Amino acid sequence: MKLRVDDITAEARELEFPEPEGEINRALGLGAVRDYRLEGPVKVKLAHYRAGTELFIQGEISATARGLCARCAEDFVAPHVRGFRYVLAPRSLGDDGPAATRAEDLEFSTYGGDEVDLAPLIQEQALLAYSTRPLCREDCRGLCPRCGANLNEGDCACPAESGDPRLAVLHTLKLRRPH
Ligand SMILES: [Zn+2]
Ligand SMILES: [Zn+2]
Known part of the structure; x- marks a missing residue:
């Protein structure tokens, strides 16, 4: 114009x-x-x-x-x-x-x-x-870092963070044991 x-x-x-x-x-x-x-x-x-x-x-x-x-x-x-x-x-x-x-x-x-x-x-x-960072909503929960599920649609099946990554490794080893 x-x-x-x-x-x-x-x-x-x-x-x-x-x-x-x-x-x-x-x-x-x-x-x-x-x-x-x-x-x-x-x-x-x-x-x-x-x-x-x-x-x-x-x-x-x-x-x-x-x-x-x-x-x-x-x-x-x-x-x-x-x-x-x-x-x-x-x-x-x-x-x-x-x-x-x-x-x-x-x-x-x-x-x-x-x-x-x-x-x-x-x-x-x-x-x-439109110079701001785009967020679908202020409290968007984003994606699960493990499985990529959209957490706005509900919790995924991933276990909650255990806090100590060394314990998580032990847990994995136990699961892999054949018997
Ligand atoms: Zn979003
Ligand atoms: Zn997940």
Whole structure:
């Protein structure tokens, strides 16, 4: 989605649009492990206005991705809503931006020419939304290190850890004795 700079006025205007997932999925897939993949376009809801030459864009993205759990390796659906605020300064002012008004939840960017391309901003927000380690749930029990069973589906038949590995070896030897 591109905005014409002339259409951004002092009066706030709201906008809703879907941002296609293709580019974002390409970026999500650049890492060594593909943790998340968007299932459809990112829904964007935002308001834009200007103060002098600075453009303000704030709103939220909502997305649904499919994640691969880092513990149990199962697929899971990961919906995410993330708010954002951007201030865009004309590129001619230099790359420093309005440093004096820097705030934690405020992102800075620049614009040049007569259009603002929102795609890179939306992509940045989507990557931030899906930057966490994927877990199907906070208390995922993962896989049994011995038999590989998914422990979320119930306990496996493996004996509980005996604590002393030397005892475990003795136990095995006893089982292997022929008589
Ligand atoms: Zn899991
Ligand atoms: Zn097991």
